[in-house]
Amino acid sequence: MALERTLVLLKPCTVQRALIGEIISIFEKKGLHIVGLKMMQLTDELLSEHYAHLSEKPFFQRVKNAMMVCPVIAMCLEGVDAIEVVRTLAGPTNGRTAPAGTIRGNYSMSFQENIVHASDGPETAAAEIKRFFKPEELYEWTSNNMSATYACDEY
Secondary structure, eight states: OOEEEEEEEEOHHHHHTTOHHHHHHHHHHHTOEEEEEEEEOOOHHHHHHHTGGGTTSTTHHHHHHHHTSSOEEEEEEEEETHHHHHHHHHOOSOTTTSOBTBHHHHHOOOSSSOSEEEOOSHHHHHHHHHHHOOGGGSOOOOOTTHHHHSOTTOO
C-alpha cells in the first residue's frame, strides 16, 4: 500500500467558530500526517474554478460568498487511504443528518456551513492540492510514529 495525499479545507464557519485546532487534532489523532498547512483568503476566481461543477446551480454564488467571509485553513494530509479516511471522519455533507462521531455530525447543523471540504477521489485530490498549494508549500518528511500508526507492510 502506498501513502496517499488529500486536500482538506477548514471552512470560514470553522474559523469563525474557533474550531481550527479541534478539527485539526481529529485528523492528527487518527494518524494522518500534515504535509501542508496554511491560512488563505479565497478569491471569487479560485472558488469559481473549485466549484465549477456547481456553476449551474442556483446556490453557486451563495456558496462562493460563504467561502470568502474570512480566511480558510488549507491542509494537505497524507496517509494510507487518506482520501477515504478523511471523508469517513468528515461524514455526510448535511451536518443535520451526519452521524454523531463524525466531524459534521458533531459540529455542524448545515448543508453548506459543514465545517470541512474534503477531496472526493484521487484525481480530484491531485487537482485540488495543486489548486491550493504551490509545490514548495508541501513537505516530504517521515513521522517518527509510522510504526505505531501502521503495520510494517501497510506503508
